[in-house]
Amino acid sequence: MNRPTRRQFLQYTGAAAAALGTGGLVGPARAEEPLKIGVVYVSPIAEIGWTKQHSLAVDAVKAELGDKVSFTVIENIFMPQDAERVFRELASSGNRLIFGTSFSHGTPLQKVSPRFPKVAFEHCSGIVHRANLGSFEAKYYEGCFVAGASGAHMSKSNKIGFIGGFPIPDIVGPANALLLGAQSVNPDITCNAIFLNSWFDPGKEKEAVNTLVSQGCDVICSMTDTATGVQVAGEKGAWSIGYASDMAKFGGGKQLTAFTLDWSSDYLRAAKGVLAGDWKSEVRWDGLAAGVVKMAPYNEAIPAETIAKLKQLEADIGSGKVHPYAGEIKDQAGNVKVAAGSVLSDSDIRGMNWFVKGMIGKLS
Structure with missing residues (x-):
């Protein structure tokens, strides 16, 4: 799994910048190519917490789908202007499925997704939906x-x-x-x-x-x-x-209990859908019954x-x-x-x- 730093990612220029200007649409990958998936975390991956649970969902996809998928993960992207640039770069770099993992990623995704209609975008905590922008949330x-x-x-x-x-x-x-x-x-x-x-x-x-x-x-x-x-x-x-x-x-x-989050089913559902060519924008909101x-x-x-x-x-x-x-x-x-x-x-x-x-x- 590639994990460039925030600084490295936001310094990309040249060909990437040119691609951003075209809105470069990503066509179907060849059968032997892995599905490229981009994931943007709102905070650093720690031992526990919100971002950790999203990273575990990425691990679940890798474990089940193996070399059928390839991930690029960007950590610690909170500011909307940074997030917009990151989502554009991921979409222009051949990622056919892109995850935003915070409510704060909403406006950037709403701006970027229309420019890349052949890319599937998934937003955790999202409230705006489009033909290529779905959302998932927990109760x-x-x-x-x-x-x-x-x-x-x-x-x-x-x-x-x-x-x-x-x-x-x-x-x-x-x-x-x-x-x-x-x-x-x-x-x-x-x-x-x-x-x-x-x-x-x-x-x-x-x-x-x-x-x-x-x-x-x-x-x-x-x-x-x-x-x-x-x-x-x-x-x-x-x-x-x-x-x-x-x-x-x-x-x-002294911890009495914790209400934990398991996003694995959401990540797997989206990845399998894109691989099969039948991904659809959905609004998913699950809780105890679904194990999220x-x-x-x-x-x-x-x-x-x-x-x-x-x-x-x-x-x-x-x-x-x-x-x-x-x-x-x-x-x-x-x-x-x-x-x-x-x-x-x-x-x-x-x-x-x-x-x-x-x-x-x-x-x-």
Whole structure:
């Protein structure tokens, strides 16, 4: 697998620049040629976290398809102007399938994909779709609901904490689900929320954990691309909930569980589709039932009968028996957002820009 650095990639000139000017369309590869696949990561590949899970999906494709595929992976591309240049270069260099792995890659993909109609683009966390631009996403809120229930069983202060990268629907929705899951066990529990406005800032994340602990939160969930939240919570004696990867090894024995992400089925489906010539732009949104969201092993400190209840909750959410956003649900101001007997629609979940009652914090 080729892995040029960000600096090397963005310094490409000459022939590549000329190709960018033509919008160079990529025709079908010869039978003996591997399918060239480009993948752009929003952060460096670490031992755990969001980008690590995408790298594991790449490994799954390589393991199953072998020499039928060839990858070019670019790490640490967050700024839109950089991402646009990278996606154009990948498309002009013969990659017939290209993955963007962050919400921040959305606008660049929307600009680049129309210029390369014979290239298949896949966007994780995407909200705009075209004939050659599909998207895939996880129902994080399902795992958050279960994790919140685990936290409520172990909290003594009736206060949990949430740290998010940015106040976007993909993060606001899971934050709400965390509290709703906790309130399904203890209606009196509350959740303090802090947003870092960064996916990768261990220093700010450490400060956020310290703040939440000082506010009395004894269970901390952090949706960022580091294990800092789990690690610092453990050092402070608070329980933690991991995100994307199982972070138990960093938690000092205090991680209750983690809602992990397995993108392998999305990557394999796209690669096989392009190889077979029948790839289609799709909107895929899967959770516990499909195995895209998985719960990490529960902490042995949780009573066995409680673990059994949590596993049953997983199954009930997967089967549809339990929906994390079933009414009645009120917002912070006490307004009814989901009536009793109703369930929040998928479109409203994916566009969630409000906090549920019991959340303490602002969407900023």
